[in-house]
Amino acid sequence: MSLKRKDPEAEAGKSGDRGRRKKARGDGGEGRYVPPPTKRRAGVSFGDEHFSETESYIENGLRKVRPYYFDFETYCKGRWVGKSLLDVFSKEFRSEPVEYYRRAARAGRLRLNEDTVQDLSVVLKDNDFLRNTVHRHEPPVTAQPLHLLAESEDIVVVDKPSSLPVHPCGRFRHNTVIFILGKEHNMKELHTIHRLDRLTSGVLMFAKTPEVSKKMAELVRERKVEKEYVCRVCGEFPEEMVTCEEPILVVSYKIGVCRVHPKGKTSKTVFQRLSYNGKSSVVKCFPHTGRTHQIRVHLQYLGHPIVNDPIYNTEAWGPNRGKKGEINMTNEELLRTLIEEHKSKQSLDILDVGEDDLLVLNSGQSEDGCPCPPSASGTEDPACTRQDKDVSLAKDAEEVAIKNPSDADMEGKGHGLVDPLCGECKIIRPDPSPKDLVMYLHALRYRGEGFDYSTKLPEWAKDNWIE
Incomplete structure (x- = not known):
């Protein structure tokens, strides 16, 4: 499937407008309107907007990629229907403690049907559309x-x-x-x-x-x-x-x-x-x-x-x-x-x-x-x-819903940027030979x-x- 990377700040603005029209979800999922699913083009297609997400560089005989922000999108999986977001995250995606997901939700880093979700008690419905922005790290390859x-x-x-x-x-x-x-x-x-x-x-x-x-x-x-x-x-x-x-x-x-x-x-x-x-x-x-x-x-x-x-x-x-x-x-x-x-x-x-x-x-x-x-x-x-897991939250929902933080929130780490909620940023890994x-x-x-x-x-x- 084709995914288009959206500008996190622009999207944050959009979600802010929606937030003024209707408050961030906190109703436990009852009475929520779930729009019908849109047809998504089959296959994988990438263009300049994808290639510009980050840049690569050569170091120690390795080709490396600077960490970057990327949007992941998925429709609600069948086994998630009827469960709360908190239940899904705590049972299926346990690479982070539950408190991490609560902090991420409070920070507005998770969207459900394009509306920010600050209350993880929201119950998921069929055709719910989840979107999150993750701070992505790629392993190096040979140069x-x-x-x-x-x-x-x-x-x-x-x-x-x-x-x-x-x-x-x-x-x-x-x-x-x-x-x-x-x-x-x-x-x-x-x-x-x-x-x-x-x-x-x-x-x-x-x-x-x-x-x-x-x-x-x-x-x-x-x-x-x-x-x-x-x-x-x-x-x-x-x-x-x-x-x-x-x-x-x-x-x-x-x-x-x-x-x-x-x-x-x-x-x-x-x-x-x-x-x-x-x-x-x-x-x-x-x-x-x-x-x-x-x-x-x-x-x-x-x-x-x-x-x-x-x-x-x-x-x-x-x-x-x-x-x-x-x-x-x-x-x-x-x-x-x-x-x-x-x-x-x-x-x-x-x-x-x-x-x-x-x-x-x-x-x-x-x-x-x-x-x-x-x-x-x-x-x-x-x-x-x-x-690519572009079609799934499976691996990446664990890092769930990271919005693009301001420059003040980031510090330099080698050739990339550090995100305050990214667990991978806290790990220093030696380069493979x-x-x-x-x-x-x-x-x-x-x-x-x-x-x-x-x-x-x-x-x-x-x-x-x-x-």
Whole structure:
């Protein structure tokens, strides 16, 4: 969906006018008029008003984004109907204490059907429209530039760096391929044909029209596109061709964790060893299906996980790190173990999980399904469980309803601004090493009828590479 960022001060003025016409809501929700929902354009579209929200800069080999204010909008979820705002915030969004939400409401930072709400006892109704402005922080990505591989009147093809998400998802918006192409290369209104994991680099195709996007997506879905990936894995991979057809089950859409399981979906990957240096092997991968993390999961099952895979090559999977599917844990236990391991390493950003997400995961609440079409590539982006969360308050309602404070309320913090109610502003995080944001998995070639796009081998995949 398309979201237009509104000027907080102008909107505050509008809400002030409304406030003079009818007082801020404090009637507990009874007798409230709820306007009918307006039709919202499907798809994701971004323009200059979105690109101007903030700016990026390079520091310590990382591409960073200055914290910025952003409007989030959502219609009332079905499970919220009949509950008060306070009940929803305290039960579902517990990353902040209840007092925080009361302070935010008193400050006029939450709007219901475009009217400010100062009393959280308001009971939500079907079609209620919530809007809040959050102080948004994005994790850094590597400073590697996007390389344009090809462009025609129909297609744009880039060599995506590792650590950069394809489109806005989770905590990422400006540090995404779509935003960088739009803002820095004036390539707007692009349509995704396939996706890659955030940590995966390589060939990434976009269509310039919906018609071309649909045609290309059908080719990928019908397996008429040949895909080649290259990776570096642990140990000595067999010299002969290896085919893995183990079914893959999604353990968590929230953080994109999968495992081999009899109840999983049919999957097939063919592997071919290119070289072995005594410690690790360079392997070509040919995914015939497009399951989430398919290449990574199959390599783990074979006992040769990707050397620096932060999910599938960790001790959380047991002493054999998931080889032959021997995990001996329930899905819930596996998730808990993975999260605890990354918490101890202070690397939750690798999973695109915040402390607020942990509350949901640990409480056993169900996750909303991903509205995005399934990926046709061998490695779809698992972070995309709620298409940028532009369409949901889920993650961001925890930071609820922050209006744009005056300059007097803000202090400089590095290259950004500090918001007095933003919990993230109070945390000083050490920069990750650019090396830690690179995983040795690369989409080397996409070929089909009438097209053939490829990149050079990454440095880590060359015969003379030394770790």
